[in-house]
Amino acid sequence: MSQATxxxxxxxxxxxxxxxxxxxxxxxxxxxxxxxxxxxxxLLQENELCSYYDFTQNPGVSPDKTYYAGKYAxxxxxxxxxxxxxxxxxxxxxxxxxxxQMHCSSCVYLLENLHRLHEGVISSLVNFPEKxxxxxxxxxxxxxxxxxxxxxxxxxxxxxxxQDVEGNAQQKNNRSRLYKIGIxxxxxxxxxxxxxxxxxxxxxxxxxxxxxxxxxxxxxxLALPVFFYSASEFFVSAWKSxxxxxxxxxxxxxxxxxVTFLRSLYEIGTQTGVGYLDSMTGIVFFMLLGRYFQDKxxxxxxxxxxxxxxxxxxxxxxxxxxxxxxEAPTTSNEQILVTNLQPGDQILIRNKELxxxxxxxxxxxxxxxxxxxxxxxxPVEKTRNEIIYAGGRQMGGAIELEVTKKVSQSxxxxxxxxxxxxxxxxxxxxxxxxxxxxxxxxxxxxLGLAALAYWYLVGDLPRGINAITTILIVACPCALLLSDxxxxxxxxxxxxxxxxxxxxxxxxxxxxxIDTVVFDKTGTLTLPDAAQIEFVGKPLSxxxxxxxxxxxxxxxxxxxxLIAKSLAASPKEKTLTHFKEVEGQGLQAxxxxxxxxxxxxxxxxxxxxxxxxxxxxxxxxxxxxxILGYFNIFSLYRDNLSETLQALKQRHYQTYxxxxxxxxxxxxxxxxxxxxxxxxxxQKPDDKLxxxxxxxQKGRKVLMVGDGLNDAGALLKSNVGIAVSDNINxxxxxxxxxxxxxxxxxxxxxxxxxxxxxxxxxxxxxxSVVYNIIGLSFAxxxxxxxxxxxxxxxxxxxxxxLFTTLSSRLATRLLLKKAD
Amino acid sequence: xxxxxxxxxxxxxxxxxxxxxxxxxxxxxxxxDDYTPSIRILFEDKENSSSPQS
Numbered sequence: 001m002s003q004a005t006x007x008x009x010x011x012x013x014x015x016x017x018x019x020x021x022x023x024x025x026x027x028x029x030x031x032x033x034x035x036x037x038x039x040x041x042x043l044l045q046e047n048e049l050c051s052y053y054d055f056t057q058n059p060g061v062s063p064d065k066t067y068y069a070g071k072y073a074x075x076x077x078x079x080x081x082x083x084x085x086x087x088x089x090x091x092x093x094x095x096x097x098x099x100x101q102m103h104c105s106s107c108v109y110l111l112e113n114l115h116r117l118h119e120g121v122i123s124s125l126v127n128f129p130e131k132x133x134x135x136x137x138x139x140x141x142x143x144x145x146x147x148x149x150x151x152x153x154x155x156x157x158x159x160x161x162x163q164d165v166e167g168n169a170q171q172k173n174n175r176s177r178l179y180k181i182g183i184x185x186x187x188x189x190x191x192x193x194x195x196x197x198x199x200x201x202x203x204x205x206x207x208x209x210x211x212x213x214x215x216x217x218x219x220x221x222l223a224l225p226v227f228f229y230s231a232s233e234f235f236v237s238a239w240k241s242x243x244x245x246x247x248x249x250x251x252x253x254x255x256x257x258x259v260t261f262l263r264s265l266y267e268i269g270t271q272t273g274v275g276y277l278d279s280m281t282g283i284v285f286f287m288l289l290g291r292y293f294q295d296k297x298x299x300x301x302x303x304x305x306x307x308x309x310x311x312x313x314x315x316x317x318x319x320x321x322x323x324x325x326x327e328a329p330t331t332s333n334e335q336i337l338v339t340n341l342q343p344g345d346q347i348l349i350r351n352k353e354l355x356x357x358x359x360x361x362x363x364x365x366x367x368x369x370x371x372x373x374x375x376x377x378x379p380v381e382k383t384r385n386e387i388i389y390a391g392g393r394q395m396g397g398a399i400e401l402e403v404t405k406k407v408s409q410s411x412x413x414x415x416x417x418x419x420x421x422x423x424x425x426x427x428x429x430x431x432x433x434x435x436x437x438x439x440x441x442x443x444x445x446x447l448g449l450a451a452l453a454y455w456y457l458v459g460d461l462p463r464g465i466n467a468i469t470t471i472l473i474v475a476c477p478c479a480l481l482l483s484d485x486x487x488x489x490x491x492x493x494x495x496x497x498x499x500x501x502x503x504x505x506x507x508x509x510x511x512x513x514i515d516t517v518v519f520d521k522t523g524t525l526t527l528p529d530a531a532q533i534e535f536v537g538k539p540l541s542x543x544x545x546x547x548x549x550x551x552x553x554x555x556x557x558x559x560x561x562l563i564a565k566s567l568a569a570s571p572k573e574k575t576l577t578h579f580k581e582v583e584g585q586g587l588q589a590x591x592x593x594x595x596x597x598x599x600x601x602x603x604x605x606x607x608x609x610x611x612x613x614x615x616x617x618x619x620x621x622x623x624x625x626x627i628l629g630y631f632n633i634f635s636l637y638r639d640n641l642s643e644t645l646q647a648l649k650q651r652h653y654q655t656y657x658x659x660x661x662x663x664x665x666x667x668x669x670x671x672x673x674x675x676x677x678x679x680x681x682x683q684k685p686d687d688k689l690x691x692x693x694x695x696x697q698k699g700r701k702v703l704m705v706g707d708g709l710n711d712a713g714a715l716l717k718s719n720v721g722i723a724v725s726d727n728i729n730x731x732x733x734x735x736x737x738x739x740x741x742x743x744x745x746x747x748x749x750x751x752x753x754x755x756x757x758x759x760x761x762x763x764x765x766x767x768s769v770v771y772n773i774i775g776l777s778f779a780x781x782x783x784x785x786x787x788x789x790x791x792x793x794x795x796x797x798x799x800x801x802l803f804t805t806l807s808s809r810l811a812t813r814l815l816l817k818k819a820d
Numbered sequence: 821x822x823x824x825x826x827x828x829x830x831x832x833x834x835x836x837x838x839x840x841x842x843x844x845x846x847x848x849x850x851x852x853d854d855y856t857p858s859i860r861i862l863f864e865d866k867e868n869s870s871s872p873q874s
Contacts, residue, residue, distance in 0.1 A: 051863075055862065105859040105862065108856060108859045108860065109863050112860070112863075126856050127852065127853040127856060128853065128855050128856040128859065129853060129854075129855045129856070130853070175846055175847075175851070175852070178846045178851055179843055179846060182839060182842045182843060182846070183839065186835060186836075186838075186839040189835070190831075190832060190835055193831075211824065214825065214828075218828065218832070
């Protein structure tokens with residue numbers, strides 16, 4: 001075992017692949033960026049799991065540095081266990097955990113060999129698309145908290161949120177749909193087989209009639225489970241929509257299925273025909289199949305997160321509320337579920353932990369990062385007795401807080417319970433197909449009823465019933481629905497391969513209709529972890545640069561981090577002593593005996609801030625009492641922003657900027673957005689929500705592009721809410737789609753593609769109408785032989801599916817290749 | 821005629837057996853994850869040092 005610390009650049013950590021900036025730990029002839037990575041390697045080596053490194057280069061994940069002992073103690077609380085354990089028989093316990101860090105085949109290898117790392121683990125099975133691992137443990141040998149610690153130790157921190165604990169049970173929808181597809185497919189194939197003799201025409205002999213009856217009876221038996229089980233979701237959804245007094249997509253298809261089935265039963269019962277059971281089972285089968293592929297897209301990404309998925313499950317309780325407790329107050333640290341927090345409880349929040357409720361600060365001082373709530377990127381300093389709202393994140397040491405409101409009543413939580421959010425969910429479900437459908441369904445129904453009335457008046461009721469059922473069967477908009485589901489399924493896949501992940505097909509429709517685009521600034525237009533830094537003043541010498549770097553590395557303040565990062569090339573200065581940080585203000589250190597170096601805000605330096613301090617963030621640098629100048633820190637904007645906004649403006653989209661931040665870069669942004677009137681700063685989360693609401697009341701269809709929880713309300717309220725994220729496995733607020741940050745410049749093309757998708761649906765609808773008209777006219781004149789009809793029916797469906805697939809692929813290629 | 825009935829029932833029986841097999845495999849969770857097994861097959865079974873306990 002050899003250990004040494006070198007100083008070179010451009011070396012990648014053997015474990016996690018991160019750049020080893022200055023200090024490389026060499027172990028076993030391999031470079032590591034930190035102790036954590038090295039420890040994981042050692043552990044794997046000890047257990048002969050080093051093939052972990054064979055499948056992918058630098059597969060590892062650097063272990064979380066905010067981890068502290070006892071973080072998972074809450075997992076041993078009975079009320080938590082009840083919720084997160086899938087199965088237990090006292091000895092064996094099954095848990096199914098979400099590990100957001102899972103990203104490659106090596107991860108699968110390591111996680112499925114957990115049993116080699118700890119004897120308490122009996123087995124583990126990874127579901128990679130869902131990024132979940134199901135672990136079976138022996139509770140006598142390893143506790144749940146220990147298992148979570150083990151996973152965290154090797155870099156895969158399990159993500160357990162309040163939502164899991166409050167627990168809406170996960171639906172196993174996918175499986176029941178598979179059953180339905182299986183049964184429908186089985187019935188479809190066999191009914192088809194039974195129908196063939198009839199297509200080719202049976203004779204008039206006695207035995208032929210008997211055969212026909214037998215085939216028909218078999219068909220009915222096969223069609224029964226399709227009608228009652230496989231097609232049930234169409235009926236349920238149609239019934240729900242009718243009760244809400246509008247027709248949804250499923251209404252006409254439910255009607256067509258019902259009519260086809262009843263008419264077939266009638267024909268078979270009266271021996272007047274063989275019915276259309278083959279068509280009915282076929283349509284159910286194809287529709288279910290289309291929906292299965294449409295729904296199957298992104299199982300690992302969650303679009304419906306609300307504040308509950310962000311909040312910690314448990315916090316450390318210092319003292320129970322003394323006012324109304326029945327049990328003896330405990331002073332020792334214990335974990336408590338955040339939902340059980342009462343006003344008056346005192347809690348401990350550690351570095352980078354989220355504050356779950358509105359609280360009052362008991363500790364002397366805290367640095368709260370509200371970027372989660374407000375988008376403001378610079379932490380705010382709070383002093384004793386100040387109120388801190390839920391959603392803030394403590395930066396720095398642990399702080400003590402007293403809860404003032406229950407979690408469910410905090411400021412942040414209220415935002416989610418805003419009335420306007422729950423109202424709009426219902427009114428939204430009117431998409432293109434829905435619109436066509438309403439007219440189409442009513443027209444067809446009207447036609448059918450007119451025919452029925454005509455024949456009734458003429459005095460030939462049976463013929464009237466025959467007419468209406470024929471019209472309903474022939475005019476079934478199944479081809480339209482088929483083309484819709486397949487086009488949308490294709491589009492979702494196309495968007496996904498271009499790193500734009502949409503929640504469902506409805507979003508494509510909504511996206512094609514928008515006419516206003518609203519952007520958030522921090523993290524959306526700007527890069528989250530990068531900044532442009534320049535030093536204004538006397539140029540720094542090499543020594544001063546390394547001093548600045550060394551000092552700023554000592555601090556966790558975001559500005560210090562950015563400065564340190566910009567000076568990565570400078571070596572460390574090791575002669576500095578007496579580091580001191582005044583949180584939120586600045587840093588101080590000594591070189592030699594009494595040569596004092598300071599970095600920080602104007603106030604920290606004891607000078608008046610420069611006039612344009614509003615514009616950027618300044619960090620002053622003083623060297624031996626003499627201020628040499630300041631670091632000017634600009635936020636760095638994403639590439640091609642002006643082209644993107646230009647493209648949007650050219651297509652007459654209105655664009656706005658809503659930022660929770662203080663006004664910065666007004667000139668630059670004003671130029672981007674056309675005028676400074678389009679920019680809105682210092683917007684609180686509910687201001688943003690109201691802004692969107694105002695636009696919508698003016699009849700605009702709004703696309704909101706945001707990133708943080710502070711945009712959450714606006715994202716929900718808007719017609720389409722897109723969350724921008726640089727790592728899709730990170731946690732994004734509830735939204736309609738997740739866009740990878742690097743792809744933001746393609747936004748105009750995505751909207752265009754959504755429009756193309758809509759055109760494809762309309763085109764294929766026209767094709768299917770043409771098919772129907774041709775088929776109907778042949779059928780009316782009686783020149784269509786059953787065999788031809790039997791061939792045409794699936795052929796028309798397949799040609800439409802082919803058409804939508806090819807044209808959506810073509811559209812994607814044309815639009816997005818041009819964008820490159 | 822009776823031969824036809826026999827054949828028909830037999831074919832339905834065979835098809836039904838496949839349906840049952842499909843439903844059984846769904847129930848066993850074989851369709852829950854259609855990606856990970858393709859990774860898993862690449863792993864070497866080097867279980868000589870310590871075998872999993874059950």
